[in-house]
Structure formats: C-alpha cells, structure tokens
Amino acid sequence: MAKSLSFRTACxxxxxxxxxxGSASAAEQIMFVSxxxxxxxxxxxxxxxxxxxxxxxxxxxxxxPDAWPIMRSQVASGKPTxxxxxxxxxxxxxxxxxxxxxxxxxxxxPNAAAMPAxxxxxxxxxxxxYSSVLGYNLKKFPDAASAPKTWADFWDVKKxxxxxxxxxxxxxxxxxxxxxxxxxxxxxxxxxVERAFKKLxxxxxxITVWWTSGAQSAQLLNDGEVDMVMAWNxxxxxxxxxxxxxxxxxxxxxLQSTSLCVLKGAPNxxxxxxxxxxxVDPVHQANLPLHIDYGPAxxxxxxxxxxxxxxxxxLPSAPENAKVQALMSYAWWTSPxxxxxxxxxxxxxxx
Amino acid sequence: xxxxxxxxxLVIVALVVIPVGWLxxxxxxxxxxxxEHYRRxxxxxxxxxxxxxxxxxxxxxxxxxLLLGYPVxxxxxxxxxxxxxxxxxxxxxxxxxxxxxxxxAWLVLLQRTGVANxxxxxxxxxxxxxxxxxxxxxxxxxTVHILLPFMVLxxxxxxxxxxxxxxxxxxxxxxxPLYSFLRIFLPLSLPGVVAGLTLVFVLTLGFYITPxxxxxxxxxxxxxxxxxxxxxxxxxxxxxxxGVVLLACVLMIFAAVGRIIPxxxxxxxx
Numbered sequence: 001m002a003k004s005l006s007f008r009t010a011c012x013x014x015x016x017x018x019x020x021x022g023s024a025s026a027a028e029q030i031m032f033v034s035x036x037x038x039x040x041x042x043x044x045x046x047x048x049x050x051x052x053x054x055x056x057x058x059x060x061x062x063x064x065p066d067a068w069p070i071m072r073s074q075v076a077s078g079k080p081t082x083x084x085x086x087x088x089x090x091x092x093x094x095x096x097x098x099x100x101x102x103x104x105x106x107x108x109x110p111n112a113a114a115m116p117a118x119x120x121x122x123x124x125x126x127x128x129x130y131s132s133v134l135g136y137n138l139k140k141f142p143d144a145a146s147a148p149k150t151w152a153d154f155w156d157v158k159k160x161x162x163x164x165x166x167x168x169x170x171x172x173x174x175x176x177x178x179x180x181x182x183x184x185x186x187x188x189x190x191x192x193v194e195r196a197f198k199k200l201x202x203x204x205x206x207i208t209v210w211w212t213s214g215a216q217s218a219q220l221l222n223d224g225e226v227d228m229v230m231a232w233n234x235x236x237x238x239x240x241x242x243x244x245x246x247x248x249x250x251x252x253x254x255l256q257s258t259s260l261c262v263l264k265g266a267p268n269x270x271x272x273x274x275x276x277x278x279x280v281d282p283v284h285q286a287n288l289p290l291h292i293d294y295g296p297a298x299x300x301x302x303x304x305x306x307x308x309x310x311x312x313x314x315l316p317s318a319p320e321n322a323k324v325q326a327l328m329s330y331a332w333w334t335s336p337x338x339x340x341x342x343x344x345x346x347x348x349x350x351x
Numbered sequence: 352x353x354x355x356x357x358x359x360x361l362v363i364v365a366l367v368v369i370p371v372g373w374l375x376x377x378x379x380x381x382x383x384x385x386x387e388h389y390r391r392x393x394x395x396x397x398x399x400x401x402x403x404x405x406x407x408x409x410x411x412x413x414x415x416x417l418l419l420g421y422p423v424x425x426x427x428x429x430x431x432x433x434x435x436x437x438x439x440x441x442x443x444x445x446x447x448x449x450x451x452x453x454x455x456a457w458l459v460l461l462q463r464t465g466v467a468n469x470x471x472x473x474x475x476x477x478x479x480x481x482x483x484x485x486x487x488x489x490x491x492x493x494t495v496h497i498l499l500p501f502m503v504l505x506x507x508x509x510x511x512x513x514x515x516x517x518x519x520x521x522x523x524x525x526x527x528p529l530y531s532f533l534r535i536f537l538p539l540s541l542p543g544v545v546a547g548l549t550l551v552f553v554l555t556l557g558f559y560i561t562p563x564x565x566x567x568x569x570x571x572x573x574x575x576x577x578x579x580x581x582x583x584x585x586x587x588x589x590x591x592x593x594g595v596v597l598l599a600c601v602l603m604i605f606a607a608v609g610r611i612i613p614x615x616x617x618x619x620x621x
Contacts, residue, residue, distance in 0.1 A: 066581075066582065068582065068585050069581050069582070069587070071585075072585045073587070094585075163463075168568035208463075208485060208567070209485045209567045209568060210567060210568025210569065211568065212563065223462065223464055224463070225462055225463050225464065225485075342583060343583060346571060346576070346579060347396065347397050349568060349569060349571060350397060350404075350569075350571055
C-alpha cells in the first residue's frame with residue numbers, strides 16, 4: 001500500500017514538475033517520509049493534503065518502516081534527499097545529539113511553541129500519540145470487575161491465570177515492569193533499570209511470546225494464543241472493530257509519540273519548517289483521529305470540536321486518558337543509561 | 352572459454368564482490384580505521400550466545416534433513432518412471448512457495464489453537480496443547496521443511512549415478528541387502544550426503560524468517576543480531592562486522608569440507 005502510495009505521489013510530482021517547466025520559478029516542495037500503510041494514508045487525508053493546499057507547496061512522500069539507519073546514511077552522504085521525517089521520538093532526539101537533524105527555531109513554528117514543553121525538544125515536535133496498553137481477551141475475562149487492570153495484575157499469575165505476551169523491546173516494557181513493582185506512573189524516570197529487569201525475570205517464564213511486530217501482537221490475541229498482552233491501542237481497537245472479543249484499558253498505559261524532525265542539510269529547509277508548523281495546526285491535528293486510532297499531539301486539537309465527544313474518549317492523548325497513563329520520556333531513553341538498557345535487552349532475552 | 356564466463360563473472364563481481372567488500376570495509380572504517388565493532392563481537396556475551404544457538408540449530412536442522420531426505424532421495428532414485436517424477440515433484444512443490452507463506456502456514460498448524468493440537472486433543476493423545484511453536488522447536492520444524500529440497504536434490508543426483516549392477520554384483524557374491532547397502536551404496540552416495548549437509552548447514556546459518564516468526568522472540572539467531580545492530584548502532588559497520596564473522600565461519604566450513612571432497616565434485620560432479 002505504501003509503495004503504491006509513494007508511486008502515485010511520485011507520478012503526481014512528475015506531472016506537476018512537467019507542468020511547471022514553462023514557468024520561471026518552480027513551486028516549493030518537500031520530501032516527507034513516514035511509515036507507510038494505513039497510517040500514512042490517514043495522514044495524507046487529514047494533514048498532508050490540507051497542509052499542501054494551504055501553503056501552496058507540493059509534498060512528495062516516501063515511506064520506510066525503519067527510517068533511522070537511512071536518516072544517518074543520508075546525512076553522512078552529504079546530500080540528503082529527505083526533508084521531514086515522521087519517526088519514533090527517540091530517533092529525533094538521538095539524531096539531534098549526533099548532528100543528524102536540524103535544531104528547530106520555535107519562533108518560526110508558533111503552533112508547536114504553544115504545545116506543552118514535554119511534547120517537543122530542541123530538534124523535534126510531537127506529531128501523534130499512541131499508547132502501549134494492557135489488552136485482554138473478553139472470553140477469558142468477561143467480567144470487567146475481575147479483569148486485569150494494572151501491570152501488577154498482569155504480573156499476578158495466580159490471581160489472573162492465562163497466557164501472556166509482551167513486546168520484544170525494552171521501550172515501554174521496562175516502564176510496565178516498574179509499574180508492576182509499585183512505581184507510580186509519574187515517578188518512573190530515571191528508570192531503575194536493575195529493578196525493572198529483576199521484575200521482568202519474574203514474569204519471564206509466563207510469557208508465551210515476545211512479539212516483534214504490531215500485526216503479530218494482534219494476531220496472538222485474536223487467535224487465542226495469549227489471553228493478555230501489552231500492545232498498541234490501535235491494534236486492539238482494530239480487532240474489536242472487526243468483532244473480536246478483545247478490549248484494553250488505558251490505565252497505566254505508556255503514552256508514546258512519533259515526532260517530526262528535519263534532516264541536517266535538508267534540501268528545502270525553509271519550506272520544511274513552514275510545513276512543520278502547519279502539520280501541528282490544531283485543526284489538521286484534530287482531523288487525524290477521524291481516519292485512524294491515533295491521538296493528536298497538539299492538545300489544542302481537543303478544543304476545535306472537530307472530534308466528537310464519544311471519539312475523544314477512545315483516544316490515547318485525550319486529557320482524561322492521558323491522566324491515567326505514563327508519558328514516555330524519550331530524553332531518558334536517548335541518554336547513556338537508556339541506550340545501555342536497550343543494549344542489555346538481548347542479553348535478557350537469551351537467558 | 353574464459354571469455355564465455357565473462358558475463359557471469361561480471362555479474363558476480365558487480366552484485367556480490369563489490370557490495371560484500373563495501374560492507375566489509377564499513378566494518379573496519381568509521382571516520383578512520385577501527386576494530387571497535389569486532390572488539391564488541393569478541394568480548395560481549397550476546398554475540399557468542401547467538402553464534403552458539405545458530406550453530407546448534409544448524410546442526411539439528413542438518414541432521415534432521417539428512418534423516419528425512421535420504422530415504423526420499425533413495426526412493427526417488429529407485430522408483431520407475433511416473434513415480435520418481437511424482438516423488439521429486441512433491442519435494443519441489445513447496446520449494447516454489449514463498450518462505451514467508453510457509454512459515455505462516457507452520458504457525459497456523461502448530462500454534463496452541465492450531466490444527467495439530469486440535470487433532471491430538473480430539474484423539475485424546477494430549478490433554479494440554481503442546482508448545483510446538485514460539486520456541487526453538489517451531490523454528491527447527493519450519494527450517495527443516497524449507498531446506499529439505501537442498502538435501503534431497505544433491506542426494507538424488509548422486510544416487511542416480513550409482514550403477515545398479517554394483518548392488519547386483521554384491522548380491523551375487525553373497526552380500527545381503529543391508530550389507531550391500533552399507534558397503535556399496537552408502538559409500539558411493541557420500542559425495543551427495545556431504546553436498547547436502549554443507550548446503551543445508553550453511554543456509555541455516557543465515558536464516559532469518561523462521562526464527563523471527565516462529566521463535567517466540569527467544570530464539571535469537573545471528574541474522575537477527577545483524578538487524579538489531581542496524582537499529583541499535585545505526586552504523587552499517589556494527590552489523591556488517593557480524594556478517595563478516597559469519598561469512599568467515601562459512602568459508603572455513605567450505606574449506607574444511609573441500610579438503611575431504613573437492614568443491615567441483617560436490618556441486619556438479621560427472
């Protein structure tokens with residue numbers, strides 16, 4: 001889907017530039033890169049097309065599931081072709097530290113400047129939110145009162161028997177382990193890595209599968225391979241919409257984001273900055289959840305009345321839901337301690 | 352003669368030698384000469400664990416494919432016309448299906464709610480579903496299935512060339528079927544056995560899809576460490592160093608095997 005999308009955009013761009021050959025100055029354009037699939041399609045409708053129209057620019061698109069190594073090699077080559085990248089926030093921060101992304105001047109991005117400080121950094125601005133939540137099978141736990149509601153419940157194999165799955169990645173998993181061990185959602189950082197891995201050792205024999213892709217986490221829950229899982233909210237809500245007997249709770253969810261950042265030496269830097277401001281415009285942002293189960297990154301989107309009240313309740317970044325979750329600190333994950341924890345993960349998996 | 356090989360050599364150089372060489376160069380160059388990536392491989396435990404697991408799985412897979420493949424190749428080499436074609440077709444057919452599709456098919460068959468567990472439960476052979484997937488076992492089962500043709504085909508081509516008269520001669524000299532097989536057929540089929548073993552072993556070393564999909568996250572083979580290193584270090588060098596070490600292992604295996612049976616004989620002897 002991603003491929004056909006970028007192909008179509010490329011054709012449109014080619015047609016466009018042909019049409020512009022006669023005129024004196026080519027219209028401004030940027031190359032925008034996201035992760036493809038239904039997600040990129042949703043943003044195209046909600047954010048990219050309206051922004052392009054409003055700014056009078058052409059937004060060319062590309063998609064790649066794992067942008068980080070390519071960001072690095074593009075900048076290393078000295079001639080990057082990408083301008084704006086939508087990527088998990090930790091990569092924007094790491095890119096900033098390693099001189100791969102441009103430092104942002106927020107005076108030129110007023111929409112972002114109005115967002116909460118923890119939603120942006122010197123190099124990035126949050127673009128959309130999703131959450132790592134506790135999901136479970138309703139056939140196994142039909143009664144809401146006796147269903148698992150916290151990570152402590154997830155860890156309690158006596159009170160909540162059943163098969164479990166966690167993500168094969170330390171991000172959000174270490175946070176869940178610490179909450180299971182009694183750390184409050186707003187007191188997580190800096191993570192006590194030692195304590196988190198100790199708690200994970202405890203649940204390890206009861207983890208049937210350590211999932212690697214979002215699709216896999218959904219399949220495991222849907223097929224009854226596992227009874228409870230830590231998964232991304234959008235994956236479980238999609239299953240529920242298709243009629244699967246599954247649900248999830250935002251309680252103690254780990255609120256995560258992707259952010260926009262601009263590659264160092266981007267070919268269309270001024271246009272890219274203009275686009276950044278437009279992308280986090282409250283109305284565009286409010287349009288996103290009308291097309292996909294992700295929450296807007298600009299809280300002002302919730303004041304636009306674009307999103308219905310019933311819909312607001314389903315979104316990870318809605319104030320009511322955000323309140324009961326932990327906000328991931330990407331700054332910690334890109335710190336030396338965070339990177340060490342990430343490296344330690346494989347060692348934990350192999351034993 | 353040498354001129355005829357030129358296009359093939361050109362393709363190999365352009366598509367294999369240059370990229371591999373470039374990757375190898377990356378592993379020792381990062382703003383100057385560095386052995387950092389190799390230091391990591393030789394000092395950090397995670398690499399050794401994955402190398403050990405990869406070699407263990409490769410040995411298991413190789414042994415199992417030989418066990419399953421030898422009788423099949425034997426039957427195909429001895430069957431008469433429509434039957435030998437049918438046997439080979441059965442071996443080749445899955446070969447034409449994508450590895451990804453076959454890995455998912457095994458998932459559907461072997462998982463907790465899968466066909467195999469349901470049948471076993473219905474016949475009362477088990478009371479609790481068996482954990483046949485999301486672990487090393489699932490990885491081995493699927494890898495054996497995927498690599499079986501690489502064992503059967505070299506075996507078949509060797510066995511076909513063994514003159515039938517030799518077995519008859521053995522029998523006429525008083526050798527029983529088992530004795531003749533062990534003293535005549537088996538030794539003559541050995542080049543095929545070695546070729547099959549080598550092919551399957553080397554291919555398993557680089558397997559990625561089956562451990563990724565069927566290993567449950569615990570079965571971290573070396574190819575998965577390569578991809579993890581790209582994400583973790585965002586330096587091709589960190590990943591390619593692992594690839595270079597694996598390649599060195601493979602070349603050493605080929606060299607060792609080549610001492611017993613020359614490569615040209617192994618891959619297409621007359």
